[in-house]
Amino acid sequence: MVFFGMGRTTLVGWLFWLSLILSLSGVPFFAVAQTPAVCNDSVVGKTESELQADLLLCNAEIARWQGVLNDTRNRADSIDSNVQALTAKIKAAEATIKSKNIAITQLSSDISIRTLKIKSLETSIEEGRHSLAKLMRDTYQLDNFTLAEVVLQSQNFSDFFSDMEAFSAIQSALENRLNELQEHVSWTEVEREKLNEVQRQELDAKYEVEINKKNITVNQKEQREVLAATQQEAKTYEQIVADRQAKASQINAALFRLRGVDGGGIPFKEALAYAETAAAKTGVRTAFILGILRQESDRGDNGNFGVNVGQCLLVDAKTGDGKGKNTGTPFTGLMKVDRDVAPFISLMQRLGRDPYNTPVSCSGPGWYGGGMGPTQFIPSTWQIFEARIAQAFNVSVGDPWNPQHAIMATSIYLQELGAAQGGYSAEREAAGRYYAGGDWKARGLEYAASVLRHTETYQTNIDFLENR
CATH class of the missing domain: 1.10.530 (Lysozyme)
Incomplete structure (x- = not known):
């Protein structure tokens, strides 16, 4: 027989799949050349030995298809376990995402607090700078007066020197305070930047978890589709087993006919x-x-x-x-x-x-x-x-x-x-x-x-x- 348009490999593959489909449907391939005995529930006119032979064939087919059914069920159970494992991973990913969201929210709050503190410190520094500028202007004016003019404006020498000492002390304290504030601003900015870095890391980690969850979900969907197909396959084999068992029951009924x-x-x-x-x-x-x-x-x-x-x-x-x-x-x-x-x-x-x-x-x-x-x-x-x-x-x-x-x-x-x-x-x-x-x-x-x-x-x- 010649199959036009088919290579040898294609023909062999076609024959393989055709034989597989026919065997699953209960139809023997090359039926003309081979007619193997199959389970037959026809009992009319048969002797007991013929019925027993038919029963043996039915029991053999039941055992064979039951084996196929058991294997299919085992595969379905394995796939179902995979689906459950993937579901657990999805749940874990969702929990991780929730945890990351909480951490990111907390970091945002901490960053906001640091930012407000920096603004407060900057305001204090600005106010200190204004005070220092006034002192500097006053100092400048004082430096422009002669000693005689300053003394004449003061009530006495004691007041003069007292004002000079107080002025210098205030100026020194203000400068020290400004330096401290500047140090706090620098430290707070460093801390804020650290928090920003941690927040960026949390966002990156959250993104990776979300991508992983998406991939797991796709895999889970595929596994569920395979599971559904395998379960449907098992139902087909269950029907085949049930059909053979029904035939065996009819033969049993013929072998053991009891009236009730x-x-x-x-x-x-x-x-x-x-x-x-x-x-x-x-x-x-x-x-x-x-x-x-x-x-x-x-x-x-x-x-x-x-x-x-x-x-x-x-x-x-x-x-x-x-x-x-x-x-x-x-x-x-x-x-x-x-x-x-x-x-x-x-x-x-x-x-x-x-x-x-x-x-x-x-x-x-x-x-x-x-x-x-x-x-x-x-x-x-x-x-x-x-x-x-x-x-x-x-x-x-x-x-x-x-x-x-x-x-x-x-x-x-x-x-x-x-x-x-x-x-x-x-x-x-x-x-x-x-x-x-x-x-x-x-x-x-x-x-x-x-x-x-x-x-x-x-x-x-x-x-x-x-x-x-």
């Missing part, structure tokens, strides 16, 4: 977390709890598995009869009257629900219905565990439709049935008793076998997810 209240799905992540919490409290294996949950929540009204639960409504509290929720089909003896109806109505009242509009499992030939929630507790059995569940979760009423409450109650029940001992025999008997009570050997072994099959499947999948 009224046929709604309980996300496996939540069910697993609830089961792990219950297992930690009771010692019952997590996968075994999930096996019971799968068995109970997938048990349909006609005894088959894979049908939604909670398809019937209570109609008559006196007879325990009910009807199909969607079809209106009558169900005689939906609940056992003397065992389950009263506890059911009491529970509904305390939960604030309508007992005649809350779905429960339907009855069938040879069994009563009335199973509540994802683990299908009948009202009389739930009554046994309700207080403990309420206390465990710090609520006023334990709710069998709350998956967390239901799974914990199931785990406690299984613990009491011996499942916490672990092993095939203990779990098999506990599952049988969970379904058929004391008659578990006759009626509960098929149920137990199904639970254990689900249990092993879940254990394998849990181990796979945890990379054990």
Whole structure:
């Protein structure tokens, strides 16, 4: 292929940037030549091994993009630290400028005081000069008189000599004072010049700080722009990670499909977390709890598995009869009257629900219905565990439709049935008793076998997810 108008270096650079852009957008470069496997959330018609392979790809992509995201966040944190450091420098510069302004103002005040003092001294010197000039004129006049004239003007010789001495003393004192004033003027002028020099230095220092502050502010602005771009880049990677995690969640949902209240799905992540919490409290294996949950929540009204639960409504509290929720089909003896109806109505009242509009499992030939929630507790059995569940979760009423409450109650029940001992025999008997009570050997072994099959499947999948 020939690219007209491009040198080899330009072409290589163009290809590099194009490949980088495409890789960030999730589009593989040279897609025709290379078609690497990518995270795919299409689950329809796939086998478990295919789903697990897809999940591995998604987890690998999550790890890769999470690494990129972490690096980007670290860069953002570093840039943010730089911005904060620059902000601190700007604050310090502003404080220095304020300090310089105060110093300059104080120096201006001191210089003004020195200037006023100099003016006062100069005024005193000027007045002294006038006095000295008068004395000099008087001296001149005295020098122009003859001794006889001076003596004749005086009353006596004593007065004459006294006036002469006083005149000379005043002249000498005035000359000394003028010399002192002149020295003060010189000293004050020197001090004023020193203050002027200090003020000039402060002004220069202030100017340098202001220039430095301006440069720091520009740098801070640039760093903030880089930070904003890096944070936006991190958001892009967060979206990529979230997209891959969503795909992984869809695959998990396909691998671990659990039915919950009224046929709604309980996300496996939540069910697993609830089961792990219950297992930690009771010692019952997590996968075994999930096996019971799968068995109970997938048990349909006609005894088959894979049908939604909670398809019937209570109609008559006196007879325990009910009807199909969607079809209106009558169900005689939906609940056992003397065992389950009263506890059911009491529970509904305390939960604030309508007992005649809350779905429960339907009855069938040879069994009563009335199973509540994802683990299908009948009202009389739930009554046994309700207080403990309420206390465990710090609520006023334990709710069998709350998956967390239901799974914990199931785990406690299984613990009491011996499942916490672990092993095939203990779990098999506990599952049988969970379904058929004391008659578990006759009626509960098929149920137990199904639970254990689900249990092993879940254990394998849990181990796979945890990379054990």
